Amino acid sequence: MSHTTDDRGLMMHWDFDEGTGANALESVSQVRDDIQYVFNQAEFTERSGPQWRQGVTGSGLLFDGYSTAIAHQVNKGDTNNAPEFRSALTIGVWVAPRFYDWGYEGKLAAIVNRHNMERKQGYLLGMFRHGSWSFQVGLEEGGWKGIWSPNGYELPKNEWSYVNCVFDGNQGELKLYLNGCEIASSAVPCGSRLAEAVGTDLLIGKNNHSSLWGEVFNLQMYSGIIDELKMYNRALSAEEVAASYQHVLESAHGGVKPQVQYDEIKLDRTPLLLDRHRPQYHVSPPAHWMNEPHAPIYFDGQYHLFYQHNPLGPFFYQIHWGHWVSKDLVHWRDLPVALAPEKDQLAPDGIWSGSATYDADGLPVLFFTAGNDSVSPNQSVALARSTYSENGDPDLVQWVKHPEPLIVQEKGMGAFGDFRDPFVWKDDDGWYALVGSGIEGEGGAALAFESQDMLNWTYKGPFYQADIQKFPYLGPIWELPVLLPLGIDNQGENKHLLLVSPVGKGADVEVFYWIGRLDKHNLSFIPDQEEPELIDVGDFHFTGPSGMVDPKTGRKIIFTIAQGDRTSELEYQSGWAHNGGLPLSVYLRGDGRLGIEPIQELQSLRGAKQLSFHDKSLTEANVLLRDVQGDMLEIQVELEPGGATQLGIKVRCTPDGEEETLLYYDLNEAKLLVDRTKTTQHPGEKCSGVQGGKLDLLGENLKLHIYLDRSMVEAYANGLKSLTTRVYPSRKDALGLELWGDGELVVKTMEVWNMQSIW
Structure with missing residues (x-):
């Protein structure tokens, strides 16, 4: 397509209008570059090419966040052999990010780059934590210079943004533009020249020097859609950048900014449905990584279940809360991520496991473990509320975090530094919470808290703790404590079920349980027998417990993760890792033992x-x-x-x-x-x-x-x-x-x- 921008000095242009296939044309050199994508070759499912989506003009290319990338050899077929130094460079590109990279080792998730920072050569345009972005260049004089987006100019998820960066060596300027407007400028020495990273490929969607994770996964890869990438060997003026932005708006979108339909950018389970190893009637994320499902809750005729999720790829990394909804506990719908790390002082580094309960008005609330690596301990208990009361959203898609953590671990409150996975319930007397931790030198423990208003909490001491001398397999730390009422036994005693998942040195990572009595006055647990039991004997395939009392039927239902038991290589190739176990109904048998059975709805x-x-x-x-x-x-x-x-x-x-x-x-x-x-x-x-x-x-x-x-x-x-x-x-x-x-x-x-x- 023609632009109002003067295309003098256009070095490279990818319009991504192919819409199908596994290569993309760079139109100046007429070179077709292969698109790297995990399912170009597939061992366990049918081969399928990269995912093409609606672009700002024509189609755009969807980058999956862990395998999609393009490597372009500069000079290969170029009419103008690239000089080793250049006095100007402009990059313009439309991006719709899907998820943000965590920023491991301080590196940018590259949109486009050809750089070697150690040698102070080349250029890098990329995104960092929470949507901030940067343009960085290596100069002939040996400096590495960068310019960052100011606060308030982050690239929003699931929206189109037009990004431009300009290096003008003659004028001594670096500039950033967002949606046609200048947002930042920075000085470099007048007469500077950019030193090319000779011998390095230009990469789209992947960092030239990405970190390797788990010996298999490249981090710092872009997740989202890219369209209309143009690179010039001159410095475009502010007027040209603005005109280029307006041209797309007016020629293709009636003068308004293009919108991204959520279904165009969401994680897509379609390529995985034919995987011969991927379960088809067990709950799973649309793609990529999950660990424990948690926070089950029933509201307004629907069951909600959340899960620990890395949406960037099938590996354990920066954790979000995925979200499913169901009318029958069997057929689930994928909903957008409910909670994500944000640029705040609450949980910038991960939204870890938790539970759901109801507030004083009967509306659902989520309690979660807030990850913040800038404080010690880096785990606290936090709260998010549904926006249901404002918008009546029946699927509870939107959640707003309470700005401060509710429970912060202090010295003497369990094993300092291990404080996570709140399990919260409400009764007529108030709210109660168990938090997974340990007792220094003694073993795992569930710590007890109570509150009258759901916001101010009082520590009541250990709810129950392990005797690590007698039962070393119960480990130094407990995760994911769950307490469920079991009802009255044959002797007329009210029984409860306590579930925990031990971790740490010597721990057997399984779901252990005790049947016993809740001492509500002291907020502690008295087991019928000291030695715990296992629900499942399959050896680390049934873990990560959560539970609920089903308001519809009164059943006590347990959810678990079914561990995948595969190598990182196979998880990379497959595009998914782990799924949920079937929901289990647990009950007190006449003989006092715990009865377990899959829920009856599965017969459907x-x-x-x-x-x-x-x-x-x-x-x-x-x-x-x-x-x-x-x-x-x-x-x-x-x-x-x-x-x-x-x-x-x-x-x-x-x-x-x-x-x-x-x-x-x-x-x-x-x-x-x-x-x-x-x-x-x-x-x-x-x-x-x-x-x-x-x-x-x-x-x-x-x-x-x-x-x-x-x-x-x-x-x-x-x-x-x-x-x-x-x-x-x-x-x-x-x-x-x-x-x-x-x-x-x-x-x-x-x-x-x-x-x-x-x-």
């Missing part, structure tokens, strides 16, 4: 019933199972041991038995186990070995309720224990089932359903 996902029979021998049952196939199944089976001491079922079996995963019960050991020694032949996958733990069936038949969902395997045994594990078969025909025992057994009943995706 059943498709065709593949199989149903009862009272068959092992041989007869396996004949019937021969044609049953699937990686998205619900299985219910009851096995009577007969002469067998080990019995169970093989899932995700290849026809030749080369790959299979065995779920079984060992009567002699009284253990529920999974054998993954033959799960996969893929050289990069980690799943292997035998995992499991104690389960006393007290003479009952083995009753397994199993959910297969691609790489997810969840087995619920007799309503008492679960075993969650992950399987990543290398072969696409690993879809079979086979019942198994080390002796004769009777298959009392068996039913198998196909399961449907929730997305």
Whole structure:
């Protein structure tokens, strides 16, 4: 397209109007550059090219924040060989950032750059924390000069901004323009010349000297849409910059600033839906990284669930609160990020785990761990309110943070420096909070607080703490404390359930629980027995607990993260890491033990019933199972041991038995186990070995309720224990089932359903 700007001195121009494909044309040199993108090659899903979106004129290119980049060799086909020094440079580009980089090691997330800061060569235009941005150049005289956007001129997320930076060596000026207006200028020596970073590629969307994270991920990559990138070897005037901005507005947008539709820029789950390992009826972010789901709450006919999320890529980095909403706890919708780190004194460095409750008016509030690395400790308890009372937004998309932290850890209040994951509940007497921490030198602890107004909190001491001498696996610190009422037991006592997740040296990172009594007067917990129990025996696949009392049904429901158990390389290639476990209903059984079962609403996902029979021998049952196939199944089976001491079922079996995963019960050991020694032949996958733990069936038949969902395997045994594990078969025909025992057994009943995706 033609511009009103005089295109004299135009060195490079990418209009990104391809709209499809895996390369982009630099129109001055007529060179087509490959676009680097993770799914250009794909091992586990169908190949798909980079994501093109609506631009300011024609299309624009969406950069995913961790894999999308363009490398352009300057001089390759250029008509004007680039000089080693230049007296002027102007860059103009339209950007719509999606998320901000954290600014690790002080480096900029590059929009466009060709630089070597150590040698003080080249140029770098990029973004920093919370939307601030900068243009930096290396000068012939050996200086590295930069100019920064002033406060109030940050680049907003999910909006188009027209950015220009000008180096004018003859006049001795660096200038920044935003949306056609000058916002900053800085002096350099008159007669300065920019020293080219010879031998370095020009990169779009990626820093020439990015930090490596987890040995796999390049940080400081741009996340969002880019359009109309132009570079000139002269200094454009303020009038030319303004005219260029106005030209786009008037030629394509009726004179108003272009808008970004949220659906154009949001994280897109579509490329991941065909991934043969990605669960389809377990809750997951649209893409990239999650850890624990938390803060479940019911409001105005909908369930809300939040989750720890790095929206920049499938790796643990700067954490936001992702957000889903559901009418039935089964089918979830992705909503925009609810809480993000901002340029404030509250939580600039991360929005860590927390919980949800109601304020005095019955409106939802979020309690979260505020990350601020400039203070000690760098964790405090903070609050965010929904804007529902102002705008009636039924999805609770908008949240406003209370400006000050509500609970700040002081010396003597738990293990100093470890203070996180508030679990807050309300009753007729006020609000109560548990915060994960420890007692110096003694072990993990949940600390107790109370408040009359939800804003001013009083420390009541440890709610409950570990005896680390007796139970070293309970670790020095507890995270994610959860307290749920279980109701009245057979002796007429009111029981509660306390869940914790130990971390730190010597800790077994699982979900441990106690059943016991709440002493509300002292705000402390008295367990029925000192030794904790596990809900799940699958070894670090069922972690990160949160819980709620469902106001609709009175059920106590637990949510967890299902850890992915993969290498960083495979998470990079896949574009996602982790998902939620199925929601669990927990209750007090008649025998005083904790009952667990997947919520009944999951039955709504059943498709065709593949199989149903009862009272068959092992041989007869396996004949019937021969044609049953699937990686998205619900299985219910009851096995009577007969002469067998080990019995169970093989899932995700290849026809030749080369790959299979065995779920079984060992009567002699009284253990529920999974054998993954033959799960996969893929050289990069980690799943292997035998995992499991104690389960006393007290003479009952083995009753397994199993959910297969691609790489997810969840087995619920007799309503008492679960075993969650992950399987990543290398072969696409690993879809079979086979019942198994080390002796004769009777298959009392068996039913198998196909399961449907929730997305």
